Amino acid sequence: MRYVTTIDGKEYEIEVVDDRHVRIGDRLLTVDFESVSGQPVFSLILDGKSHESFVYQSDEGWQVLLYGRQFQVKVEDEREKRLRAAAGGGVAEGGEFHLKAPMPGLVVAIPVSEGQEVKKGQVLVILESMKMQNELKSPRDGVVAHIKAKAGESVEQKQILLNLQ
Secondary structure, eight states: OOOEETTEEEEEEEEEEETTTTEETTEEEEEEESTTTSEEEEEETTTEEEEEEEEEETEEEEEEETEEEEEEEEEEHHHHHHHHHHHHOOOOOOOOEEEOSSSSEEEEOOOOOTTEEEEETTTEEEEEEEEEEEEEEEESEEEEEEEEOTTOEEEETEEEEEOOO
């Protein structure tokens, strides 16, 4: 099965060859991808190199936290992508966006304030989890509508931290 995967706005064609191999472009890779103890923490072994990530589904697709960076990921099979393109659908740049905690942690800082205009990629919240500080960035331009967390506060996974309009 072939998929079109968009990671932070850049598209990749990925083919799942079998349960141990994927093809990304012209590269055939051996993979092992397993959930750790039923948590949103995944162990990924890609061509013999081990990686650990947090992966959870959001309203906009998937959120992947890898090496302290959060990525917005959208996965569509080729058919879905063609149908959406034919219907004229695109990514909604308007409306309200809810930034949710990708994992339980401690809010270290919120370097924005309500009413502030922000740009895509700007840091909205710094969240510490498992002794790592993770910068949660804006997926689009917008205005911070409501901040629902405070620095020093412990938060749960999927808890809304702030809203963008």
